[in-house]
Amino acid sequence: MSDAPQDQLDQxxxxxxxxxxxxxxxxxxxxxxESTGCPFWLxxxxxxxxxxxxxxxxxxxxxKFPLFEDDWLRGGPVxxxxxxxxxxxxxxxxxxxxxxxxPKSRVVMDDFRIDYEMFSETLPDEYFPRGGxxxxxxxxxxxxLRLAVEHLCQHRGGICFCIDLDPxxxxxxxxxxxxxxxxxxxxxxxxxxITILTAGHEIKCLFATPKLLDQLALALEDRGTSLKxxxxxxxxxxGTEFTPQWTRYCxxxxxxxxPEKSGIYMTPTYGNTLMGLAxxxxxxxxxxxxxxxxxxxxRAVTEVVEFEDPNTPVAYGDTGRxxxxxxxKELFIPGFLERDEGEREKPFETFPWDGVSGVRPYHxxxxxxxxxxx
Amino acid sequence: MLNIPVIRWGEEYDxxxxxxxxxxxxxxxxxxxxxxxGGIIQRDLRKAGKAREILKQFSIEQLIxxxxxxxxxxxxxxxxxxxxxQSPQDFIHQQSASTGLPEHMVELGMxxxxxxxxxxxxxxxxxxxxxxLDILSNGWGKEDRGIPISYQAQTPVLGAVxxxxxxxxxxxxxxxxxxxxxxxxxxxPQEPWTPYRMFAAYEAAGxxxxxxxxxxxxxxxxxxxxxxxDRAMIFGGTATVNNYKGNPKVQAHGPGFxxxxxxxxxxxxxxxYIDLIVESIYVNSGRGCINxxxxxxxxHTEEIAAAIxxxxxxxxxxxxxxxxxxxxxxxxxxxxxxxxxxxEADFAEDGVTxxxxxxxxxxxxxxxxxxxxxxxxxxxxxENEIAKKEYMFPFSTVVKCEQDKMLSSIxxxxxxxxxxxxxSLIQQAMNAIHIDRLNIGPIATTKLNWLQPHExxxxxxxxxxxxxxxxxxxxx
Numbered sequence: 001m002s003d004a005p006q007d008q009l010d011q012x013x014x015x016x017x018x019x020x021x022x023x024x025x026x027x028x029x030x031x032x033x034e035s036t037g038c039p040f041w042l043x044x045x046x047x048x049x050x051x052x053x054x055x056x057x058x059x060x061x062x063x064k065f066p067l068f069e070d071d072w073l074r075g076g077p078v079x080x081x082x083x084x085x086x087x088x089x090x091x092x093x094x095x096x097x098x099x100x101x102x103p104k105s106r107v108v109m110d111d112f113r114i115d116y117e118m119f120s121e122t123l124p125d126e127y128f129p130r131g132g133x134x135x136x137x138x139x140x141x142x143x144x145l146r147l148a149v150e151h152l153c154q155h156r157g158g159i160c161f162c163i164d165l166d167p168x169x170x171x172x173x174x175x176x177x178x179x180x181x182x183x184x185x186x187x188x189x190x191x192x193x194i195t196i197l198t199a200g201h202e203i204k205c206l207f208a209t210p211k212l213l214d215q216l217a218l219a220l221e222d223r224g225t226s227l228k229x230x231x232x233x234x235x236x237x238x239g240t241e242f243t244p245q246w247t248r249y250c251x252x253x254x255x256x257x258x259p260e261k262s263g264i265y266m267t268p269t270y271g272n273t274l275m276g277l278a279x280x281x282x283x284x285x286x287x288x289x290x291x292x293x294x295x296x297x298x299r300a301v302t303e304v305v306e307f308e309d310p311n312t313p314v315a316y317g318d319t320g321r322x323x324x325x326x327x328x329k330e331l332f333i334p335g336f337l338e339r340d341e342g343e344r345e346k347p348f349e350t351f352p353w354d355g356v357s358g359v360r361p362y363h364x365x366x367x368x369x370x371x372x373x374x
Numbered sequence: 375m376l377n378i379p380v381i382r383w384g385e386e387y388d389x390x391x392x393x394x395x396x397x398x399x400x401x402x403x404x405x406x407x408x409x410x411x412g413g414i415i416q417r418d419l420r421k422a423g424k425a426r427e428i429l430k431q432f433s434i435e436q437l438i439x440x441x442x443x444x445x446x447x448x449x450x451x452x453x454x455x456x457x458x459x460q461s462p463q464d465f466i467h468q469q470s471a472s473t474g475l476p477e478h479m480v481e482l483g484m485x486x487x488x489x490x491x492x493x494x495x496x497x498x499x500x501x502x503x504x505x506x507l508d509i510l511s512n513g514w515g516k517e518d519r520g521i522p523i524s525y526q527a528q529t530p531v532l533g534a535v536x537x538x539x540x541x542x543x544x545x546x547x548x549x550x551x552x553x554x555x556x557x558x559x560x561x562x563p564q565e566p567w568t569p570y571r572m573f574a575a576y577e578a579a580g581x582x583x584x585x586x587x588x589x590x591x592x593x594x595x596x597x598x599x600x601x602x603x604d605r606a607m608i609f610g611g612t613a614t615v616n617n618y619k620g621n622p623k624v625q626a627h628g629p630g631f632x633x634x635x636x637x638x639x640x641x642x643x644x645x646x647y648i649d650l651i652v653e654s655i656y657v658n659s660g661r662g663c664i665n666x667x668x669x670x671x672x673x674h675t676e677e678i679a680a681a682i683x684x685x686x687x688x689x690x691x692x693x694x695x696x697x698x699x700x701x702x703x704x705x706x707x708x709x710x711x712x713x714x715x716x717x718e719a720d721f722a723e724d725g726v727t728x729x730x731x732x733x734x735x736x737x738x739x740x741x742x743x744x745x746x747x748x749x750x751x752x753x754x755x756x757e758n759e760i761a762k763k764e765y766m767f768p769f770s771t772v773v774k775c776e777q778d779k780m781l782s783s784i785x786x787x788x789x790x791x792x793x794x795x796x797x798s799l800i801q802q803a804m805n806a807i808h809i810d811r812l813n814i815g816p817i818a819t820t821k822l823n824w825l826q827p828h829e830x831x832x833x834x835x836x837x838x839x840x841x842x843x844x845x846x847x848x849x850x
Contacts, residue, residue: 177617183601214413221417245390246411253417288390 012352016297020353021058023298024327028056031332036085040072041332043080059301062325063311065334073104081107086330094144096273099171103142106273111330112144115276116152118296119269122279123156127265128234131157132204137193137212139167144273149207149236161201163192186212190219197230205234210242217254228256228263235266238277242268242359244289251285258285269293270359274333275300275326281348281355293359294351301325304344304356310337313354314344322356338362376405378456378566380590381573382418383425384583393590395564397471398705398743399694404468405456407566410589412598415558418587419531419602425556425585426530434507437552437581438494444572444579445491449484453574465571470694472564473538474703474743477694479658483542487568490545490824494552500825501549501833510833511554514842516849524842525833531556531587532836533603535596535610536569538562539766540661543609543627544572545824549832551576556585558606560599564705566590600624605836625830629764630663630788632819635803636671636678637794638777644674645681647793647816651770652685654791654819656748659702660768663829664789664811666819667764669772670756670780679729679752679772686768687733691745701767703743710737710744713765717749720763725754729772756783781806788829789819 031037032045032052045052050064073081078093086109094112095103134153140146146162153160173182193216197203206227208216213235220226227235250266251258259265270293271277278293278300295302304320306312314320322340326333341362345355379386389408397404429437447453452461460468465484470477490497498507505525509515514524532550536559537543550557561569569588577583589595600606600623607625608614615628634651636644654666669678692699704710714737721728729750730736738745748768753761761773762785775783781802784790790809793816794800800814810829813819822828 177613179597179617180621218413218416221420243391243411245409246413248390249411249413254413 009347009349009352012349013347016347016352017059020298020301024059024062025057027327027329027332028052028062030085030329031083034084036083038083039080059325062334067310068333068336070104070336073106074102076105078105078107081105081331083329092144092147093142094273095142099168099175104273106144106331108144109330111276111328112148113151113155114328115271115296115299116148117155118299119277119279120152120155123234123236123267124265126233127259127263128156128205128236132234133158133202134160134205134207135193135197135203136160136162137165137189137206137208137216139165141166141168143167145207145238152236153205158205161196161203163189163196165189186215187219190215194219194223197232198225202231204231205236206232207236207238209239210237210246211239213237213250214246214254217250226256227254233263233265235264236269237266238269238271242270242291244283244291247283247291248285248289251289270356272338274331274336275302275324278302278355279351281345281351290357291359292345292355292357294345294347294353294355295324297351297353299326299328301327301353302356303354304342305337307341310335316344316346319343319358321362322359375403376456376458376460378405378407378570378590380408380410380414381583381586381588382414383421384586387414391591393563395472395566398474398703399471399740401742404471405566407563407590410560410591410595412591412594415587415589415591415595415598416602419558419598422529422531422556422558422603424530426527426554428582428585429551429554429556430511432554432581434498434511434552434554435495437554438498440579440581441491441494441548441552441576444575444581445488447575447578448491448571449488451575451578453571453578455570455574460567460571460574465567469565469567472567472705474705475659475661475694476692476696476699476702478697478699479702482658483544483568486542487544487548487572490548493824494549497549497824498552501827501831510837514844520849522842522844522849524840525837526840527553527555528836528838529555529604531558531585531603531605533558533560533599533606535560535599535606535608536562536565537609538564540609540663542658542662544568546607546627546828546832548572550836551581551585553833553836555836556587558587558589558599558603560589560591560596563590625835627663627829630665631668631762631764631784631786632664632666632789632791633668633670633784633787634666634791634793634819635780635784636669637792637796637799638672639796640793641671641674644671644678648678648681648685650791650816650818651678651682655682655750655770656686656689656700656768657818657820659700660748661702661766662820664820664822665768666789666791667770668761668784669770670775670784671772672775672777672780675772675774676727676752679727679750682770682772683729683733683750686748686750687730689748689768691738691747701745701747703740703745704767705743707742708744710746711739713767714746717751717760717763717765717769720758720760721751723758723760726758726760727752784808789813791815791817791819 031041089109092108093105097103136149150160255264256262268280268291269277276296278295281292303323305323322338324336340359342356342359345357347353379388391409392406394403395405466480469480517523559569573586609627615626618624618626691701736747746767751771753771753773756775761771787809789811791813792803
């Protein structure tokens with residue numbers, strides 16, 4: 001994964017940009033054509049002061065759309081989001097939020113499978129062995145993640161074990177200040193995981209949120225064992241609280257060193273129900289455990305934009321709000337401002353498009369947001 | 375700029391997460407402080423037992439002598455701090471610059487800490503009611519009357535989640551090391567200075583650094599300290615105190631709601647008490663839990679309020695270096711303004727009079743900080759909302775209330791000064807379980823006797839006095 005010479009990298013960037021522009025054009029044609037589009041966008045088209053079919057020719061043109069409002073995803077009928085061309089396909093609905101009030105819903109047919117199959121290609125077989133069984137230590141219920149991780153595991157030939165975890169209850173416990181209950185619920189989740197992990201199921205790979213991974217490793221140590229001893233070699237983890245310091249702590253103290261020494265490889269990811277998974281550039285001690293995410297272009301794009309002007313990207317290295325665009329046949333989201341901020345990162349050989357590092361809650365929301373749901 | 379590491383059982387740890395400590399008036403960064411994540415704390419605390427083992431290599435008497443020396447180093451020596459060093463003068467500037475306290479108050483706080491360290495033998499003698507100290511060390515011994523007695527340590531370390539705004543609280547954890555227990559501290563974000571300087575002073579006095587953990591960090595670090603220590607203190611607001619109510623592992627220190635009650639037999643002589651009332655409200659910029667936030671009497675309350683307002687109202691916000699400065703700054707942007715808006719909203723209620731209004735505007739906003747000048751409010755009734763409030767600056771209500779309703783109306787009270795010679799009122803005050811420290815007579819709420827327990831006796835918190843029996847021959 002060494003850096004390519006500049007001219008070679010420039011070529012890769014240009015090719016990726018051309019691919020994104022073509023993909024954008026196709027996606028907009030699909031979502032705004034009467035024969036294929038979904039009721040929501042076909043209706044929205046009548047409110048726009050431009051014709052997406054004739055005026056959106058490349059990615060830059062998407063700036064003509066107003067910012068996507070997440071409230072549009074709340075409430076029904078959810079079928080208004082199903083593209084006409086896909087209306088006969090079996091459809092899932094996944095939810096995000098919803099501790100109080102109406103959650104945001106997203107319909108999905110195959111996107112989660114496609115996204116996670118693409119992500120699978122980035123996982124090193126040495127640590128995520130084909131045929132290895134997985135444990136999903138994350139939220140259950142109406143969440144995309146639970147099915148997506150299970151599909152990832154099955155796609156790689158394994159069988160996935162899961163636990164029950166209700167993140168909405170966790171948020172309520174935090175808001176009520178019921179810290180004893182929170183601790184007990186955390187223990188309940190970890191106990192479920194350890195029971196399975198130590199029951200001879202030959203689990204090699206793990207999805208875990210950072211907080212649960214931390215607690216799992218500590219609970220295993222309390223029982224006189226470790227992630228390494230129970231045979232875990234690959235960990236896929238996600239969450240905005242994924243900091244360089246926490247990663248360093250995991251590698252140095254929980255795992256016992258970098259992959260070549262400890263035999264455990266962890267890959268940080270950034271994603272949500274609305275996009276696929278943004279992968280991280282390999283995280284190393286030499287780079288101070290810096291974590292840079294790159295979206296799965298062209299299906300999703302992340303930009304880092306000015307706080308006051310979401311149509312203007314910040315300079316490389318500068319801080320801004322994370323803006324997401326989703327461009328799949330199942331979902332079109334032009335310009336959605338995430339609840340996160342970070343620094344704009346340059347393209348590199350593996351992902352020749354912009355990335356974002358230092359992802360953390362948007363400072364304006366940070367004081368009022370309950371972070372660390374699970 | 376100073377870089378201050380996390381301390382993990384005496385070892386320095388340079389975290390990738392850092393937080394700058396800023397000068398409240400200039401915004402200039404004074405130090406860059408490494409932040410600990412929760413997992414580190416939980417893992418480290420598995421080795422807590424070692425701290426007590428190390429300290430038990432010394433007798434309690436030896437440790438008392440060592441902390442006495444540490445007290446001298448704390449006040450007089452230039453000591454290492456992170457990648458630099460710190461003179462006593464540096465300490466005064468730094469603590470004032472980050473907490474907003476005037477420098478002379480920082481100096482006073484230093485001397486209080488030093489006093490406690492230098493009088494540790496008397497303090498422990500008082501807190502244990504004269505118990506031979508080797509009983510705490512050995513776990514058991516014999517009383518003078520020949521009966522076996524046991525004090526069992528409940529923890530090898532004391533954890534503490536410390537505040538940023540009131541350096542006075544550090545005296546509460548100072549007796550812990552002589553009791554042969556280690557310290558696991560999460561310093562307040564703006565006040566790393568005292569814990570780190572104490573760490574250096576203790577080491578200079580010969581106490582092994584391996585008994586210390588210093589974990590600057592966020593909420594997660596605080597939760598980890600409280601969760602991983604068998605005994606811990608936390609300082610916070612009412613919500614924090616309520617969260618930990620009934621938890622035997624956590625001693626929660628919150629707002630004091632300290633008060634002065636004047637009995638009907640004394641209230642006609644109210645002018646005699648104005649000095650001690652003013653002192654109780656104003657000392658240490660009104661920041662402490664022992665500062666008075668309510669004066670209660672059945673009559674003359676308007677005159678009492680006017681007299682206090684006349685004394686405190688004209689006090690101005692002065693620069694921290696000014697030896698006359700009596701007010702600390704609110705260093706969090708917007709905080710002074712928010713508090714002022716809350717108080718102003720309460721002025722609208724019937725029966726509430728703002729008595730310091732004639733002395734000019736109370737809110738003083740600077741570019742990066744704010745001040746609130748003293749506020750005295752008269753309340754016609756205990757039912758007035760503002761009568762239940764406490765703020766971290768010289769603020770007090772003067773509440774009109776019949777004597778027979780006073781004790782049932784005052785609510786939780788950390789320090790209650792009851793000025794009376796009425797035996798019946800004294801007895802009722804003695805029985806009032808919602809008053810913690812009780813002063814009978816004209817004693818300022820801020821006047822502490824260091825030989826008395828404060829908000830729970832630390833010996834009772836750290837040790838359990840339990841039944842214990844051994845054969846006669848072993849008892850000796």
